[in-house]
Amino acid sequence: MMNLNHYGAWTLFMRENRRFMKVKMQSLLAPALTSLMYLLVFRYAMGERTVPNFQVDYMSFLIPGLVMMTMLQNAFANSSSSMITAKVMKVHIYFLMAPLSAWEVVLAFLGAAVIRACVVGGLLLLMILPFVSIPLLHLGYIFFYGFCGSVLMGGLGLISGMWARKFDDMALINNFVIMPLTFLSGVFYSVEQLPKTWQAINDWNPFFYLIDGFRYGFIGMGDADPMMGMGFIALATVAMVVACWYLWRSGWKLKE
Amino acid sequence: MYALKTEQLSKVYARGKQALKSVSLEVPQGSFFALLGPNGAGKSTMINILADTVIPSSGVVQVLGRNMQIDPLWCKQRMGIVPQEVAFDPFFTPYEVLNIFSGLYGARPDRVWIDTLLDRLELAEHAHKNTRELSGGMKRRLLVAQALVHKPELVVLDEPTAGVDVELRKRLWDFMRELNQAGTTILLTTHYLEEAQELCDHVAILNEGELLLSGRMDALLRDVAGRSVWFEFAQPLQLSATQQEVFARFNPRIEGHRLILATTHHQQASSFHDAYMLVHHHFGAPVDVSIDQEDLEDVFLRMTRKHQ
Numbered sequence: 286m287m288n289l290n291h292y293g294a295w296t297l298f299m300r301e302n303r304r305f306m307k308v309k310m311q312s313l314l315a316p317a318l319t320s321l322m323y324l325l326v327f328r329y330a331m332g333e334r335t336v337p338n339f340q341v342d343y344m345s346f347l348i349p350g351l352v353m354m355t356m357l358q359n360a361f362a363n364s365s366s367s368m369i370t371a372k373v374m375k376v377h378i379y380f381l382m383a384p385l386s387a388w389e390v391v392l393a394f395l396g397a398a399v400i401r402a403c404v405v406g407g408l409l410l411l412m413i414l415p416f417v418s419i420p421l422l423h424l425g426y427i428f429f430y431g432f433c434g435s436v437l438m439g440g441l442g443l444i445s446g447m448w449a450r451k452f453d454d455m456a457l458i459n460n461f462v463i464m465p466l467t468f469l470s471g472v473f474y475s476v477e478q479l480p481k482t483w484q485a486i487n488d489w490n491p492f493f494y495l496i497d498g499f500r501y502g503f504i505g506m507g508d509a510d511p512m513m514g515m516g517f518i519a520l521a522t523v524a525m526v527v528a529c530w531y532l533w534r535s536g537w538k539l540k541e
Numbered sequence: 542m543y544a545l546k547t548e549q550l551s552k553v554y555a556r557g558k559q560a561l562k563s564v565s566l567e568v569p570q571g572s573f574f575a576l577l578g579p580n581g582a583g584k585s586t587m588i589n590i591l592a593d594t595v596i597p598s599s600g601v602v603q604v605l606g607r608n609m610q611i612d613p614l615w616c617k618q619r620m621g622i623v624p625q626e627v628a629f630d631p632f633f634t635p636y637e638v639l640n641i642f643s644g645l646y647g648a649r650p651d652r653v654w655i656d657t658l659l660d661r662l663e664l665a666e667h668a669h670k671n672t673r674e675l676s677g678g679m680k681r682r683l684l685v686a687q688a689l690v691h692k693p694e695l696v697v698l699d700e701p702t703a704g705v706d707v708e709l710r711k712r713l714w715d716f717m718r719e720l721n722q723a724g725t726t727i728l729l730t731t732h733y734l735e736e737a738q739e740l741c742d743h744v745a746i747l748n749e750g751e752l753l754l755s756g757r758m759d760a761l762l763r764d765v766a767g768r769s770v771w772f773e774f775a776q777p778l779q780l781s782a783t784q785q786e787v788f789a790r791f792n793p794r795i796e797g798h799r800l801i802l803a804t805t806h807h808q809q810a811s812s813f814h815d816a817y818m819l820v821h822h823h824f825g826a827p828v829d830v831s832i833d834q835e836d837l838e839d840v841f842l843r844m845t846r847k848h849q
Contacts, residue, residue: 287612290614290618290646292644292647292648292649293644293645293646293647295644295646296643296645297645298565299644300641300644300645302634303633303637304632305631306546307633309630332825341580351826366596370631373627374628374630374631375624375626375627375628376628376629376631378592378624379628379630379645379687381592381593381594382592382593382594382616382617382622383617383645383646384613384615384617384645384647385614385645386614387694419821429602449702458720497710536593539594540594540595540596541589541594541595541596
């Protein structure tokens with residue numbers, strides 16, 4: 286028998302938001318400042334150079350990629366840290382005990398991941414925009430890639446948190462999966478500048494499509510076809526949400 | 542109507558340990574039910590199945606008449622569970638935790654009830670501290686408040702008073718008794734058997750995953766609890782071979798001037814009269830008689846040892 290608990294799902298969503306707001310220096314301000322540092326360093330290191338194949342200055346190229354990278358990392362961090370902390374503190378049992386369906390739990394976690402990603406991304410843009418002017422050509426692409434990227438990474442974070450048994454396991458995923466894929470994805474350079482092998486790997490790297498498509502929304506240029514990227518990302522996002530639902534429903538790594 | 546009913550409930554963990562062996566248990570609605578057993582008996586496994594953190598290998602769990610496997614959310618909404626392990630949310634204050642738990646169970650926070658819980662569980666003055674600042678006993682009381690905040694019909698308490706001092710424990714039990722009198726079914730596991738005997742009207746004993754007995758507490762103490770009758774005489778006693786045979790069914794023991802016989806009591810029939818008549822016939826009138834009745838702890842120890 287179907288039994289919905291929308292208020293319960295809303296409460297879990299709000300609990301997740303309040304959780305990251307309780308540590309806002311660490312969860313919001315610190316990542317925005319770190320990205321700002323990247324920006325300053327590259328601003329002075331690269332000077333007035335332009336990016337090959339892109340007819341824009343380096344700052345206009347870098348800023349959208351950096352904002353997206355920050356959003357993706359924070360979406361991942363939000364759900365993964367929430368889940369691994371809950372598991373280490375054994376609080377995850379309360380999520381299992383509560384009368385919430387797997388859909389409701391997954392939507393609450395992913396919703397909060399999207400909110401944190403948007404808050405950090407927005408904060409970063411607010412810090413940058415008074416000093417640098419960047420174009421804003423296709424809002425639809427920005428919202429699509431921003432939203433799907435946050436859902437995708439929030440989902441990956443949730444699954445990683447369910448899988449991990451200790452914080453060290455999370456560091457493993459962060460350092461050996463998330464960071465390499467992010468840096469490979471063309472945040473700081475055009476992927477056309479990469480050797481062919483790395484370009485071939487990037488063809489299957491969702492981070493590449495996310496950053497490229499998000500950037501397209503700002504400057505109207507990208508390494509890949511943004512429509513093809515949309516299809517790839519839409520499929521990956523749906524697959525991720527279904528995977529989260531399935532794993533939560535089965536109690537993977539949570540129930541004995 | 543049963544608040545909780547399990548049928549042939551079994552659990553075999555991945556490592557092969559069988560924690561529950563076809564347990565069929567009935568917890569009547571409105572009862573104060575003690576689920577007892579030594580460590581590793583399967584009590585926590587059963588509670589974790591109710592909490593949905595352990596998946597049963599086979600069998601059925603019914604909560605208030607509905608099958609938990611078919612209708613888990615309905616069943617969960619009507620249960621409040623205090624886990625054995627002290628697990629607390631490190632980001633929030635007790636007040637926030639109670640608001641969150643109320644919401645998770647689909648109920649908009651009832652401020653009056655939350656204040657009542659904080660007050661009755663003596664957490665009111667710590668309501669706005671971070672949970673990390675609470676002592677072990679306070680954290681455990683917060684777990685109880687969490688389990689009660691959505692006003693469940695069935696409350697499951699897995700050793701809720703471990704580490705709670707005697708005075709607080711007493712006040713906690715008073716509160717539980719009030720809830721029970723108001724109609725809430727309470728299922729309790731505890732190692733304090735004296736408390737269980739005093740509080741609970743029903744009892745079940747699990748041992749090594751098997752249900753050894755289950756029923757009303759008064760019936761258990763009347764029918765299962767053994768009685769020793771002490772007959773005291775003026776002179777020291779000795780049992781002849783014939784007398785040993787005659788008294789065999791009473792498992793006789795001699796301690797100086799005393800003859801000690803184990804009597805039984807089932808339903809309306811007692812073997813006390815037979816024992817007395819036999820003693821009188823063989824030794825004459827005793828100068829004194831006293832009866833020593835097993836309490837819950839004695840029964841528990843006898844039953845769980847017998848099965849080891």
